[in-house]
Amino acid sequence: xxxxxxxxxxxxxxxxxxxxxxxxxxxxxxxxxxxxxxxxxxxxxxxxxxxxxxxxxxxxxxxxxxxxxxxxxxxxxxxxxxxxxxxxxxxxxxxxxxxxxxxxxxxxxxxxxx
Amino acid sequence: xxxxxxxxxxxxxxxxxxxxxxxxxxxxxxxxxxxxxxxxxxxxxxxxxxxxxxxxxxxxxxxxxxxxxxxxxxxxxxxxxxxxxxxxxxxxxxxxxxxxxxxxxxxxxxx
Numbered sequence: 001x002x003x004x005x006x007x008x009x010x011x012x013x014x015x016x017x018x019x020x021x022x023x024x025x026x027x028x029x030x031x032x033x034x035x036x037x038x039x040x041x042x043x044x045x046x047x048x049x050x051x052x053x054x055x056x057x058x059x060x061x062x063x064x065x066x067x068x069x070x071x072x073x074x075x076x077x078x079x080x081x082x083x084x085x086x087x088x089x090x091x092x093x094x095x096x097x098x099x100x101x102x103x104x105x106x107x108x109x110x111x112x113x114x
Numbered sequence: 115x116x117x118x119x120x121x122x123x124x125x126x127x128x129x130x131x132x133x134x135x136x137x138x139x140x141x142x143x144x145x146x147x148x149x150x151x152x153x154x155x156x157x158x159x160x161x162x163x164x165x166x167x168x169x170x171x172x173x174x175x176x177x178x179x180x181x182x183x184x185x186x187x188x189x190x191x192x193x194x195x196x197x198x199x200x201x202x203x204x205x206x207x208x209x210x211x212x213x214x215x216x217x218x219x220x221x222x223x224x225x
Contacts, residue, residue, distance in 0.1 A: 033212050042200070043157075045212035058212055059115075090157060094210075102147060102159035103213060 003027055006091050006106040014114050019078040021109050023091030025071075031094040032074040033103065034058075034066065036087040043090065049074055081113045116141040120201050120216035128224055133188040135219045137201030138181075146184050147213060148175050149200040157200070160186075191223045 003026030013019055023032060034046040045058030047066040055066050063085060065077045078085055091106040117140040127133055137146070148160040161168050161175040163184075168175050172191075177184040188195055198220050202213040 031210055035212075040217070042217040043202070043213075043215040045214075048210075048212050050210055056211065092157075102162040104159065105149075105157040107156040 004106040029093040033092040118216040143203040147202040
C-alpha cells in the first residue's frame with residue numbers, strides 16, 4: 001500500500017474554530033489532493049498541489065486553504081469551521097508523468113463541526 | 115465540467131451472479147478510474163484505463179471512448195465484493211488537476 005497517513009482520523013469541533021488536517025506521504029509523489037466525501041455528492045476536489053509551494057483550487061475550495069512546504073506534507077486548513085464543512089476528508093497522491101498513474105488514497109478524516 | 119453518471123445507484127445480488135456497473139461521462143477524458151470503498155473504509159484504486167479492457171482476477175473493466183462509456187464487471191460474485199464502486203475520470207491534464215467522480219454504486223452480495 002502507498003504510504004499515506006492522514007491525521008487526525010477523527011475530530012469534533014465547534015463552529016468558528018480553526019481546524020488543520022494533515023496528509024503525510026512517504027512515496028515522494030509530486031501530486032497531492034484533498035477531497036471531501038458527502039452523501040448525495042460523492043467525492044469532490046477541494047485543492048490540489050503539483051509541487052512544493054504550488055497549489056491550486058478545486059471544485060469546492062471556498063472556506064479552505066492549503067499549504068505544501070515539503071514534498072511529503074499537504075495541509076488543509078479551515079480558517080473558521082462551519083457546519084457545512086462536516087464531512088469525510090480524503091487525501092490522495094499520484095506520481096508524475098505524461099499521463100499520471102492511479103491515485104492512492106489515505107484512510108480519511110471524519111470531521112464533525114457542531 | 116465533466117458530468118459522470120453511474121448506474122445503478124444500488125444493486126443487491128446473490129452470491130455467484132455476474133455483476134455489471136455502468137459509468138458514462140460527458141466530456142472527453144485522458145483516463146477512467148474504477149475505485150472500491152468498503153463500509154467505513156478507505157478507497158482503493160481497482161483500474162485505470164484509457165482504452166479497451168483490463169482484467170484483474172474476477173474483475174473486468176472496459177471502456178468505449180467513442181460512446182463515453184465504461185463498465186465494471188464482477189464474475190462469480192462473493193459477499194466480500196460488497197462495497198461502493200466509484201467511477202472517476204481524468205481530464206486532458208492527465209489527472210494532474212484531480213479527478214471528477216460519479217456518486218458511486220452500492221453493491222451488496224448476499225450469500
